[in-house]
Amino acid sequence: xATLKDITRRLKSIKNIQKITKSMKMVSAAKYARxxxxxxxxxxxxxxxxxxxxxxxxxxxEDKKKHLLIGVSSDRGLCGAxxxxxxxxxxxxxxxxxxxxxxxxxxxxxxKIRGLLQRTHGNYLLLTFKEVGRRPPSFGDAxxxxxxxxxxxxxxxxxxxxxxxxxxxxxxxxxxxxxFSLETVAGSESLSIYDDIDADVLRNYxxxxxxxxxxxxxxxxxxxxxxxxxxxxxxxxxxxxEMIDKLTLTFNRTRQAVITKELIEIISGAAAL
Amino acid sequence: MSxxxxxxxxxxxxxxxxxxxxxxxxxxQAGLSYIRYSQICAQVVRAAMKPQYKAEAxxxxxxTVKTVKPKKE
Numbered sequence: 148x149a150t151l152k153d154i155t156r157r158l159k160s161i162k163n164i165q166k167i168t169k170s171m172k173m174v175s176a177a178k179y180a181r182x183x184x185x186x187x188x189x190x191x192x193x194x195x196x197x198x199x200x201x202x203x204x205x206x207x208x209e210d211k212k213k214h215l216l217i218g219v220s221s222d223r224g225l226c227g228a229x230x231x232x233x234x235x236x237x238x239x240x241x242x243x244x245x246x247x248x249x250x251x252x253x254x255x256x257x258x259k260i261r262g263l264l265q266r267t268h269g270n271y272l273l274l275t276f277k278e279v280g281r282r283p284p285s286f287g288d289a290x291x292x293x294x295x296x297x298x299x300x301x302x303x304x305x306x307x308x309x310x311x312x313x314x315x316x317x318x319x320x321x322x323x324x325x326x327f328s329l330e331t332v333a334g335s336e337s338l339s340i341y342d343d344i345d346a347d348v349l350r351n352y353x354x355x356x357x358x359x360x361x362x363x364x365x366x367x368x369x370x371x372x373x374x375x376x377x378x379x380x381x382x383x384x385x386x387x388x389e390m391i392d393k394l395t396l397t398f399n400r401t402r403q404a405v406i407t408k409e410l411i412e413i414i415s416g417a418a419a420l
Numbered sequence: 421m422s423x424x425x426x427x428x429x430x431x432x433x434x435x436x437x438x439x440x441x442x443x444x445x446x447x448x449q450a451g452l453s454y455i456r457y458s459q460i461c462a463q464v465v466r467a468a469m470k471p472q473y474k475a476e477a478x479x480x481x482x483x484t485v486k487t488v489k490p491k492k493e
Binding site for chain 1: 444
C-alpha cells in the first residue's frame with residue numbers, strides 16, 4: 148500500500164513525461180511534413196538512377212565474390228522499429244552471403260546501426276557515418292558518403308542499399324535497392340543497344356548513380372523515421388494519460404482511506420476516554 | 421569478359437568489343453572523381469548566383485555527415 152507522497156511523486160513525474168512526449172510528437176510532425184515535401188522531388192533522382200538497371204536488365208553474375216551492404220538509418224532513437232528492422236535485415240543478409248561463401252562488408256549510415264552491429268558483426272563494418280538525422284539530408288551528404296565509399300578502396304562487385312521506404316504516415320517498409328560495380332555494368336550484353344557509351348562515361352555514370360541512390364534512400368529513410376517517431380510519441384502520450392487516470396483514482400482512494408483511518412483513530416481514542 | 425582495363429592513370433579507354441578509343445576527361449586524368457567534379461561545378465554555380473538566391477542555395481547544399489572509421493583492435 149503506497150503512501151500518498153509516493154503516489155504524488157509518481158503522478159508528477161508521469162505528467163512531466165506526458166508533456167515531453169507530446170512536444171516531441173509536435174516537433175516530429177513538423178519535421179515529417181517538411182521531409183515529405185522534400186521527398187517528392189527526391190524520388191525522381193532515385194527512380195531515374197535505377198531506371199537504367201531495370202531497363203537494361205543488368206544482373207550481377209552469380210560467381211562474384213565481394214559484396215557491399217549499405218544500411219541507411221539515423222543517430223536518434225525513440226522512433227519505433229526503424230533501426231532494428233534495418234539491423235535485422237543486415238544481419239540476415241550477412242549470414243546468407245557468408246554461408247554462400249561471399250565476402251561481405253557493411254557500411255552503416257547513422258550511429259544506431261553502428262551500435263547495433265558492432266558487438267556481434269563488428270569485423271564486417273567497413274565505415275560508419277554519424278550526424279545523420281539532426282538536419283534533413285542534402286545531396287551534399289550523399290556525395291560525402293559516396294566519395295568516402297569510393298575512396299575506401301573496397302572493390303565490391305555487387306551491393307545493395309537497405310533503407311526504410313516511406314509508404315504512408317503510419318507505414319513504412321524495409322526495402323533493398325541494388326548497386327552494381329563498373330565491371331558488371333560494362334560487361335552486361337544489353338548495354339550494346341545504347342549509343343555513345345564508352346568506359347569513361349560509364350564510370351562517371353556509376354559514380355553519380357551511387358550518389359543518387361544514396362540521396363534517395365536518405366530522403367526516404369528520414370521521412371519514415373519522422374513518421375515512426377510521431378506514432379511512437381503519440382502512443383507514449385496516450386499510455387501516459389492512461390497511467391495518469393489510473394493513478395489519480397488510486398490517489399483519491401488512498402486519500403479517502405487515510406482520512407477514514409484518522410477518523411477511526413480519533414473516534415476510538417475519544418471512546419477510550 | 422570485359423576488355424576495358426582500368427590503368428592507374430589511363431589516357432585512352434576502349435569499350436568491350438567496340439575497338440574505338442575515347443579520351444578520358446581532363447579532370448579524371450587529374451585524379452578527381454565525378455562526384456568531386458560535380459561538387460566543384462555546383463560550388464562555382466552557387467558562388468555566381470545573385471545574393472537573394474545564393475543564401476538559399478548555400479543552405480540547401482550543406483553537408484553535415486561525418487565519417488567514423490572503425491578502430492582495428
